[in-house]
Amino acid sequence: MTVLEPSALAHVPFVSVANMMRLVNDVGVEAVITELADYIEADFRRWPEFDKIARVASHSHDGVIELMPVADAEYYGFKYVNGHPKNTREGFQTVTAFGVFASVGNGYPLLFTEMTLLTALRTAATSALVGRYLAPPNAKTMAMIGNGAQCEFQALAFRALCGIENVRLYDIDPDATEKATANLKTAGLNVTACQTAEAAVEGAQIITTCTADKQYATILNDNMVGAGIHINAIGGDCPGKTELHKDILTRSEIFVEYPPQTRIEGEIQQLEEDHPVTELWQVMTGDTAGRTDETQITLFDSVGFAIEDFSALRYLLDKTKGTDYAEMLDLLADPDDPRDLYGMLQRAGAGAPA
């Protein structure tokens, strides 16, 4: 039985994990994050142009599977992403992801890609981009509570975009802290491994929380957060999963991606539905103020929004076009006569050209 060569229209460029790693290592982690931040910022600044919905979530006992679509007039992107906190205990990733970028004009996919790594990179890029608008000027020290898969990407992003030099790490699992300490020391950051969350936040101008348990947790208590701090809250990202004590929220100026989604998934699910929040895209266009004084506590209640993935896919398309970072995948049936799908099948069966 001959397997026939598909035509060019049948091919969709595919970026595998191995090729994503090769691309990121060739360009450099911090350079990729910096470039991603530029794409994200550009897309946030044209926010009203996007056709947006809150992500489509399928919840089960052990986790969630989500689809995150968004489109502008030219491109359509979506990401598949799961979140299963129990997975690491069984040797699987908590979060895995892949995504597709497509043409709005004809509906054909333009790019299919792994997005586990790309999500870590775009999440870090978004956090640090937001940090550039909200963190106290000349912040040099960041506390990181939760030292899992996101930790190093966040640290490097804040170095690249905000000038962070020192990171103070804490995790309930000392092995995680040890892993992150080794990685970040090699990357040239000043790292302090701490025994408690209280110790980690000492002297930090920025606090990043990125823990994974699917529950209402209190990673930060009110007395741990002093005046002038910027909090980058990454881990609370689905209903029933939060990281901050409610009292911190009421003392903070809260910044969010897409309110309809954050009200359901973010830290602010603990607050009244009409609690005031600021939309980040309006800070980036200059329509709204970001940090207004040095005593203010600013909180990025991050849940991750589809436009960030759209920006990452748009970046990846530009970066891989015409390169060997993408392989060609025989994904789309493409008969010579578009109406003759059946004939294509028959000709393939006869071993003749499709």
Added chain:
Amino acid sequence: MTVLEPSALAHVPFVSVANMMRLVNDVGVEAVITELADYIEADFRRWPEFDKIARVASHSHDGVIELMPVADAEYYGFKYVNGHPKNTREGFQTVTAFGVFASVGNGYPLLFTEMTLLTALRTAATSALVGRYLAPPNAKTMAMIGNGAQCEFQALAFRALCGIENVRLYDIDPDATEKATANLKTAGLNVTACQTAEAAVEGAQIITTCTADKQYATILNDNMVGAGIHINAIGGDCPGKTELHKDILTRSEIFVEYPPQTRIEGEIQQLEEDHPVTELWQVMTGDTAGRTDETQITLFDSVGFAIEDFSALRYLLDKTKGTDYAEMLDLLADPDDPRDLYGMLQRAGAGAPA
């Protein structure tokens, strides 16, 4: 730069177009359709077990891109599908599709596959399965109005599941009818190519409409539909796209897949929101009657529902497991330590095992 071999957990089986064609040709088109119909029927009979939503559509000037997710307690499936009627004029397919089947337990994809062909097969299997419940007993002749990519699959499905021997074809484009006539004659059906839709429906017990234009069209007029006919209306499947004159609808017993979706997308978008319809799954469980007398006009207002794709994915997983119909795709980042995504990236950059 070494591209490292990914671990087994990173691999997702992928069924390409070439391999889908090889599988279908090895098994046989009608055998695949018959087996698919069994999976679809089994899933329709356990309808209440599914976590269902209407598909998530992104409409643009020239077409639509849709995501169709659905889950039971064990599996999660979704399909990406576009519909762009103008595409054929530019050498592209009107509809292309791909899909993913995943584990609800850990969120990992189990199968990634082309679904342009698989959608044609599952749509035909669903139509003929419904025909087995609703068409007049001993129907031997089917009219087919619209002779595009779906046409042959529909004809073969109705032969395999309902015993159809004669098909009467009509399309506004004579080339399409010529293409389908040649294909179906080769497949051993008695084919009559007709000059008008009126001529095509003469003597037919089943009328299948599968045209593609995105508009309110009147493919069938009321006077063309006699007593006792079963109508299999495939083409009207998005807002603003219908095929039947409203008067036919009011004379018919109407059967649908998932009412919240069909009310928006199906022929019944022409009717009041509370016009009575029967859900097919209840006919299949025996809770509700199908055809009750020989003069009744039965109408399957088909729009295509996510459970049919779920069934097709479930079938394909069973059929390809452990075979070479699926290639392994390096889609999921899988570090030795799930928390050490960054370390995996660094080790890949150093050329060491990930």
